[in-house]
Amino acid sequence: MTQKATIHDVAQQAQVSVGSVSRALNNYPHVSEDLKQRVRAAALELDYQPAFLANGLRRGETNTVGFLVGTIANPVISTIFEAASEALSTGGYAVTLVSSRNQAELDVACLRLLARRQVSGLIVSSAAESPQRARACLAELGIPTVMLDREATGDDLCYAVQSDHASSMRRAVAHLVSRGHEEIAFIGGPADFYPTRQRFLAYAEALDFAGLRPRRALTRFTSFNERAAYAEALLLLQRDPPPSALIVAGNIILAGALMALQDLGLLVGRDIALVACDDIHLTRLYRPPITAIRRDLQLLGVTAAHLLLQGMQAGADQAERVIKLPTELILRESTQVARIKPASAHRGRKAGAIAELVN
Amino acid sequence: MTQKATIHDVAQQAQVSVGSVSRALNNYPHVSEDLKQRVRAAALELDYQPAFLANGLRRGETNTVGFLVGTIANPVISTIFEAASEALSTGGYAVTLVSSRNQAELDVACLRLLARRQVSGLIVSSAAESPQRARACLAELGIPTVMLDREATGDDLCYAVQSDHASSMRRAVAHLVSRGHEEIAFIGGPADFYPTRQRFLAYAEALDFAGLRPRRALTRFTSFNERAAYAEALLLLQRDPPPSALIVAGNIILAGALMALQDLGLLVGRDIALVACDDIHLTRLYRPPITAIRRDLQLLGVTAAHLLLQGMQAGADQAERVIKLPTELILRESTQVARIKPASAHRGRKAGAIAELVN
């Protein structure tokens, strides 16, 4: 295999100096058209590609963004990543993906690893809501950063793109209430995890609005782990009057909860109403289909990418620092079950209430 | 924010030359213990981390592996990736992930991008079975490469880790045959896609072994796209005597097929038997649970990582070039349905044939 062509080879081929080659290729002013032509021809002929490392060393930039996730083995994250990655790639950036394996204490190490590699920007979606140390680390790195569905640090270089979990969660609760549910349970991820917090707050708020007191015994927070979610769901569902509706805040938790329901012989949509967060294959294909709070994951990824691309361009930071994207409640059969109340004549009234709510 | 410490700062702090610092830190022979101590102390105090780019430029290596996928938004791929990534990371490598968006013509561009970045190794799992151009490109790059569930090129630096799709597929077919099915349909990915080919070959072979002729009308190949899979499944299931059993070779295809079944009002496990490849959440949680061919995705990823780590160590290539990992057939309710046949006396012969086949 032949050795890779360097800028010197191109210079020799085009009969000019190396400096001229660099200027010609990088579109500097004051370069004659003729020279550009010759250099381009030579570069093309030799299949010259500027050495990435030398380039980066000199310019202090790598055209690489670091992407920190808790785990990529989560369809929601991986879908977002795919979209962001495509947008970044067309923007001329490659992306180095690092997983903290859902261990908050690894976040700092991951960030430092990426920083050492001189990434030009960061997208952070580590699962554990980063403790102070990680956020501080982020700030002192001085790298443009987009937080993905996380709280932004106050930092100048820190942007965020988030989903509006709250409004759809309120509608979900209202929907359940309108169907007569009063014992509405909630299982979320870690309590300090941004999406969980948003969802829980909205849940509590909506219950309150409906005149129902959120009951501590009906809300549980678990880790991102199907086993743990399964255990929590079992506990919750085995209460003496079991809850008549369940909201699960996340797709891993959904899997755990479905296992628990299955093991207890409870039929979704008949014995219990179920609402999931994030509309994945499973929610659509499950029998019965599961009501879910959907968000456009592609849009989330692309928006994060664009925000970062803009943030990485020196100066010109006109953009909003925090972008909030909408969510949407998709009603399916899993919440068609009406809570059978002693009183009757509920159907008509409830259908009306829903129609009202949905508009 | 203070400027990052360079090797010169460390040298000055420790009152030695830069060369000595480099040697001390990199554990060269002929370095006195005293010197090492002093240098280490200085490095620690200044929080010195060798600049990645300069290091790479000089050594011609980046401690980075490139990972090429068709899409990461596929739970099977992302699970494999997560495992591989962890293993590589503990081996001291970071990983740059590039997606070809399931477009075969982008493969070469992606590979060249990674090569330009001087990746030390490659793991390739691009969805489209790379046409000759990509494979040739791979060969001329001269980078140690592990193919993930793909055919290895003959190249010296090319390794592969594959799943033994065939044996479980044969068992699956035998299982269906033993329950009286004769019209066993198959929907796979692109026909030139390695796993699809392996699965289809085994399917045809097993049918043949059972005395059933694989019928062209019952086998379809589609792209990695739920819509396309849905369309193919519809066509297949609307045949006049519809197939009594369906094997879907991949999780995207499974989703499409389930949609089609749902739309046609066919109940899995009652109206039709269903076998899926790859045991994902959906197969376990679907009602009824779906019989699936399982493989250890973590193991696949870790094995690929280890193979590559070893391949990247110069020399010492004792390892097998191709590793084949087992798969396993998980029987669930989706194949409990027995095909009621008009004729009898078939059972005995087939059961015998199956017992033979499985061993």
Add this chain to the structure above:
DNA sequence: AGCATATCGGAAATCGTTTTCCGCATGAGC
């Protein structure tokens, strides 16, 4: 025609590290 200015090309410094080469010093052997 001569001078000043604008523009372009070439040589060399720079980025931060590794690595080679060489000289010095210390130790041992005769």
Add this chain to the structure above:
DNA sequence: GCTCATGCGGAAAACGATTTCCGATATGCT
């Protein structure tokens, strides 16, 4: 006590680009 071998550390080259600085040329104006 002198020499030789060996181990250790310092100076400088190399990696491959960018970029600054400076000299040279061409052009335009008076």
